[in-house]
Amino acid sequence: MTPLEVEAYLHEHIPITDHMGVRAVRSDAMGVILSAPLEPNINHRSTVFGGSCASVAMLAAWSIVLLRVREAGLDARIVIQRGAMDYRRPIDEAFSAACAAPDEAIWSRFLLALRRGRPARIELTAEVTSAGVVVATFEGTYAAIPTLGPTARTAV
Amino acid sequence: MTPLEVEAYLHEHIPITDHMGVRAVRSDAMGVILSAPLEPNINHRSTVFGGSCASVAMLAAWSIVLLRVREAGLDARIVIQRGAMDYRRPIDEAFSAACAAPDEAIWSRFLLALRRGRPARIELTAEVTSAGVVVATFEGTYAAIPTLGPTARTAV
Numbered sequence: 001m002t003p004l005e006v007e008a009y010l011h012e013h014i015p016i017t018d019h020m021g022v023r024a025v026r027s028d029a030m031g032v033i034l035s036a037p038l039e040p041n042i043n044h045r046s047t048v049f050g051g052s053c054a055s056v057a058m059l060a061a062w063s064i065v066l067l068r069v070r071e072a073g074l075d076a077r078i079v080i081q082r083g084a085m086d087y088r089r090p091i092d093e094a095f096s097a098a099c100a101a102p103d104e105a106i107w108s109r110f111l112l113a114l115r116r117g118r119p120a121r122i123e124l125t126a127e128v129t130s131a132g133v134v135v136a137t138f139e140g141t142y143a144a145i146p147t148l149g150p151t152a153r154t155a156v
Numbered sequence: 157m158t159p160l161e162v163e164a165y166l167h168e169h170i171p172i173t174d175h176m177g178v179r180a181v182r183s184d185a186m187g188v189i190l191s192a193p194l195e196p197n198i199n200h201r202s203t204v205f206g207g208s209c210a211s212v213a214m215l216a217a218w219s220i221v222l223l224r225v226r227e228a229g230l231d232a233r234i235v236i237q238r239g240a241m242d243y244r245r246p247i248d249e250a251f252s253a254a255c256a257a258p259d260e261a262i263w264s265r266f267l268l269a270l271r272r273g274r275p276a277r278i279e280l281t282a283e284v285t286s287a288g289v290v291v292a293t294f295e296g297t298y299a300a301i302p303t304l305g306p307t308a309r310t311a312v
Binding site: 012013014015016019020040041042043044045049050051052054055056058059077079080081082083084085086087090156 | 168169170171172175176196197198199200201205206207208210211212214215233235236237238239240241242243246312
């Protein structure tokens with residue numbers, strides 16, 4: 001999935017991401033970077049609302065799982081089980097969340113479970129930056145449940 | 157602050173909460189309950205997007221701090237420092253997040269720090285329910301930084 005495809009997928013299926021102005025900056029086997037502008041996500045301190053920051057971070061991590069599962073030709077429902085945000089400083093302009101692809105050994109185990117028709121679980125981290133500075137970090141646990149349908153069924 | 161005042165405050169100052177359809181169901185010294193409908197927060201599994209669920213939970217906890225700080229006649233900037241969501245099951249209709257007021261001994265220490273002009277920190281939990289079932293839980297750490305301005309300055 002190209003960045004434009006990831007972006008279109010998010011906007012179509014999770015409409016609030018369109019309202020938040022979420023853009024996909026990068027999406028490949030190495031990782032996913034999503035960005036969002038300040039304005040639709042503003043709070044009255046003129047900084048980014050913590051809920052928007054958390055949303056973009058959890059979507060970056062979710063997108064790398066979606067992308068990698070599809071790339072492997074598998075079909076799974078991907079759900080977040082746990083997410084933790086650590087807010088380090090206020091975000092007063094556009095921001096982006098980068099989730100690096102998981103370690104290959106971990107990913108191989110994840111795919112193996114799915115291929116055997118078993119649920120798989122993976123932990124991912126994302127880093128939120130703004131103006132070149134790390135402003136927040138995210139840790140999330142995602143589960144993928146194999147499905148038999150013709151298209152990927154996913155949720156975040 | 158009445159529920160209508162809390163709701164108006166959120167919609168005015170954090171515009172995405174209006175788009176999410178956030179409503180204040182209860183807001184008094186005992187706690188804050190916020191609710192939101194499925195539709196604006198939907199994902200393509202026709203369940204609630206995890207980011208919307210996290211947003212409503214963190215706002216419920218933030219609102220009780222705002223309400224109690226104002227009630228005490230104090231002025232502080234209230235920021236979230238850390239937030240963790242545990243998602244237990246998909247949410248397939250309207251949902252609400254309830255944050256009970258903190259224990260009075262903990263709250264007294266929090267206010268005492270603020271009254272002395274020092275930053276104060278508090279941990280709060282919120283429970284997200286839908287159709288009478290607990291669907292997610294939230295734990296957040298909030299900091300309040302005393303300000304000297306004429307009105308409360310707060311951020312989430």
